[in-house]
Amino acid sequence: MKKIFAVILTLAMLVSVATGCSAITDLTQQSGVLESVGKDVIGDIDIEIPTKDRAGNDIKVPDKIDKIISMAPSTTQVLIEFGLGDKIVGIDTNSATYIDKLPANVAQFDMMSPDNEAIAALSPDIVFTSGMSSVGGTSPFQSLIDSGVCVADIPSPSSIEGICDDILFIGACVGKNAEAIAYSKGLTLFMSGLEEISASIPEDQVKTVLVMMNVPSAEYPTIYTFGKGTYMNEMLDIIGAKNVFGDQEGWLAVSVEDAIVADPDVILMDCDWLPGAADQVKALEGWENVKAVKNGEVYQISEDLCSRPNHHVGEATLEWAKCIYSKFYSDFTGSLDDIKTDVLEKILG
Amino acid sequence: MTKKGTGLKIAISAILCFFILILAIRQGSVYISLKDLFGIISGHITGKGTPEGIEPMMDSIFWTIRMPRAIMAFLVGGALSVSGACMQALLQNPLASSYTLGVSSGASLGAAIVLILEISIPLLAGFMLPFTGFVFGLITVVLALSLASVIDRNVSNTTVVLIGMILSLFVNGIMNFLSTLYSDHSKQLYLWMMGSFSARGWKHCLILFPVCVVCFAILMLTSRKMDIMSFGDLQAQAMGVDAKKTKLVAIVICSLLTGISVAFTGVIGFVDLAAPHVVRKLFGPSHRIVLPMSFIYGGAFMALCDLISRTVLSPREIPVGAVTALIGAPFFAYVFFASRRKRA
Numbered sequence: 001m002k003k004i005f006a007v008i009l010t011l012a013m014l015v016s017v018a019t020g021c022s023a024i025t026d027l028t029q030q031s032g033v034l035e036s037v038g039k040d041v042i043g044d045i046d047i048e049i050p051t052k053d054r055a056g057n058d059i060k061v062p063d064k065i066d067k068i069i070s071m072a073p074s075t076t077q078v079l080i081e082f083g084l085g086d087k088i089v090g091i092d093t094n095s096a097t098y099i100d101k102l103p104a105n106v107a108q109f110d111m112m113s114p115d116n117e118a119i120a121a122l123s124p125d126i127v128f129t130s131g132m133s134s135v136g137g138t139s140p141f142q143s144l145i146d147s148g149v150c151v152a153d154i155p156s157p158s159s160i161e162g163i164c165d166d167i168l169f170i171g172a173c174v175g176k177n178a179e180a181i182a183y184s185k186g187l188t189l190f191m192s193g194l195e196e197i198s199a200s201i202p203e204d205q206v207k208t209v210l211v212m213m214n215v216p217s218a219e220y221p222t223i224y225t226f227g228k229g230t231y232m233n234e235m236l237d238i239i240g241a242k243n244v245f246g247d248q249e250g251w252l253a254v255s256v257e258d259a260i261v262a263d264p265d266v267i268l269m270d271c272d273w274l275p276g277a278a279d280q281v282k283a284l285e286g287w288e289n290v291k292a293v294k295n296g297e298v299y300q301i302s303e304d305l306c307s308r309p310n311h312h313v314g315e316a317t318l319e320w321a322k323c324i325y326s327k328f329y330s331d332f333t334g335s336l337d338d339i340k341t342d343v344l345e346k347i348l349g
Numbered sequence: 350m351t352k353k354g355t356g357l358k359i360a361i362s363a364i365l366c367f368f369i370l371i372l373a374i375r376q377g378s379v380y381i382s383l384k385d386l387f388g389i390i391s392g393h394i395t396g397k398g399t400p401e402g403i404e405p406m407m408d409s410i411f412w413t414i415r416m417p418r419a420i421m422a423f424l425v426g427g428a429l430s431v432s433g434a435c436m437q438a439l440l441q442n443p444l445a446s447s448y449t450l451g452v453s454s455g456a457s458l459g460a461a462i463v464l465i466l467e468i469s470i471p472l473l474a475g476f477m478l479p480f481t482g483f484v485f486g487l488i489t490v491v492l493a494l495s496l497a498s499v500i501d502r503n504v505s506n507t508t509v510v511l512i513g514m515i516l517s518l519f520v521n522g523i524m525n526f527l528s529t530l531y532s533d534h535s536k537q538l539y540l541w542m543m544g545s546f547s548a549r550g551w552k553h554c555l556i557l558f559p560v561c562v563v564c565f566a567i568l569m570l571t572s573r574k575m576d577i578m579s580f581g582d583l584q585a586q587a588m589g590v591d592a593k594k595t596k597l598v599a600i601v602i603c604s605l606l607t608g609i610s611v612a613f614t615g616v617i618g619f620v621d622l623a624a625p626h627v628v629r630k631l632f633g634p635s636h637r638i639v640l641p642m643s644f645i646y647g648g649a650f651m652a653l654c655d656l657i658s659r660t661v662l663s664p665r666e667i668p669v670g671a672v673t674a675l676i677g678a679p680f681f682a683y684v685f686f687a688s689r690r691k692r693a
Contacts, residue, residue, distance in 0.1 A: 110532065218549060221545045221548040221666075222547055245664065254666075255378075256548050257377055257659070258378045258663060258664035260406070261378045261410065286409040286414045
């Protein structure tokens with residue numbers, strides 16, 4: 001355990017140093033420190049196997065994990081990148097995006113009303129569930145839990161820190177601590193690199209942003225967006241932009257009128273399912289005087305990157321930054337992948 | 350009740366209704382002075398454009414977003430309560446409503462099919478959902494009426510109401526079955542069914558308005574027959590009214606009104622039930638007055654409910670169907686029970 005603390009302490013130090021000056025260059029300079037603790041640590045990186053899941057429920061994770069079921073795309077993605085794709089025996093239907101990286105006979109389940117019998121029949125060692133499944137506090141997996149299967153719930157994270165903790169939790173459950181530390185610390189370092197640039201944005205050039213998850217129409221009359229207390233709001237904070245609904249709390253459905261009145265400088269369209277959403281917004285009646293529409297600052301962003309709460313939100317944040325402040329972020333060359341690999345190498349020695 | 354008293358009440362109601370409509374247009378996330386509001390409205394009507402000194406943003410908000418919405422709410426509320434008033438008279442049932450014959454379940458099924466299959470006909474661009482909802486709503490009613498005429502040659506009220514209820518439940522069953530099978534769309538369907546006036550523009554008003562005018566005119570022409578029919582089919586027949594024909598025609602017209610409202614805004618309850626009863630209490634049973642007053646009261650009530658739905662939790666919106674039920678149900682219960690106690 002001591003060694004683990006050493007690694008974490010060093011990394012924490014790294015982060016604090018990194019936020020002070022340039023995160024990316026300093027990482028390499030600090031690598032010596034890492035190496036000194038890293039070399040032979042990997043075999044011992046046995047952060048204790050969690051006894052509580054992220055929702056605070058008691059769980060008993062088996063020592064050996066051979067069969068995993070993941071009921072959220074964000075978790076599926078992390079597991080695949082941990083190199084555990086071949087151990088996944090079941091997924092939720094939304095995770096089917098990654099089907100080509102999974103065993104051919106992987107079972108698919110509905111996230112909202114999973115077939116608990118069929119899941120139990122696969123005799124999984126662990127089932128990862130997400131906040132998207134629980135409705136009003138009742139888990140649709142209750143009968144599975146009662147049958148003694150280890151169900152590890154990961155409620156939807158509300159902050160970047162929460163995302164990092166979730167990755168560490170998944171890593172601890174499946175015995176991939178080194179990777180988990182690398183991913184979560186990689187994300188933290190990457191974000192502090194972005195924050196460094198945002199600090200240089202002059203007060204009078206700060207832009208207000210509205211992120212919309214649909215184009216309002218008679219069929220979808222309200223606009224889905226978010227306020228504070230969400231990791232997406234934190235993404236905007238990090239890059240130095242101001243969420244127009246930042247005074248509200250949580251995920252929101254706002255009226256068209258309120259969105260127009262908010263008069264954002266930039267509109268980001270977070271809806272891959274609707275091709276040409278940005279152009280549709282520009283053509284909306286009554287929006288022609290909104291600054292973002294007037295100045296043509298309506299952009300389509302990748303929903304896959306930002307809507308799955310795992311380390312890839314780092315890439316999403318950079319994408320948002322380049323849309324909102326192309327002037328400030330166009331030279332940014334930091335790569336989440338590089339930092340991640342770097343950190344992992346340092347840990348593994 | 351003297352004629353003079355009724356005239357005064359009508360005048361007060363009309364003024365009140367106008368006041369509510371202005372309030373509904375004016376209140377919202379941004380404030381506007383009455384002078385600016387009338388400036389914007391007259392600027393658009395006369396074609397002169399927005400008067401100077403008014404921000405273009407204000408113009409978009411009031412003319413493009415809020416006015417059509419408020420007027421839409423008014424028209425839908427009016428249409429629903431007029432058709433509710435007629436149905437109550439035609440079926441001699443105080444609990445009959447625009448939805449009794451399954452318009453809403455039919456329309457919901459149509460909407461569900463469109464949402465699930467993601468069908469779109471380019472010609473109908475943006476009107477696919479209302480169009481299908483409308484067609485399915487009418488089909489359900491026609492089906493209910495034909496079934497009723499087959500089973501019961503006189504098309505008695507009990508038969509019509511029963512068949513309507515059975516068919517509604519059946520169609521609802523199909524819809525629930527579909528929405529379970531395709532749960533991806535259930536949230537969207539649920540939102541549609543709760544009803545909303547958000548994002549409704551002038552193009553919607555321009556379709557609804559003529560339909561309302563024509564249907565209302567036809568119903569007004571049958572108002573005298575409706576008065577007679579409220580005494581029962583037999584009496585009506587004795588007085589020379591072809592009860593069956595009048596009933597069928599009027600029901601189809603009512604369903605048209607309800608169908609088009611539901612199609613544009615979703616299923617909004619209670620206004621069709623509550624408004625006519627309140628009007629009857631105030632103005633007596635004559636349909637010559639009940640129908641236009643139902644329109645005014647229903648419209649004003651709906652405009653008010655929409656105002657509440659978008660302002661109370663702003664920037665969030667409460668589905669207007671929830672607001673009408675929350676306010677309408679207790680109010681309706683009060684009116685109903687208060688009159689009972691008086692009678693006792």
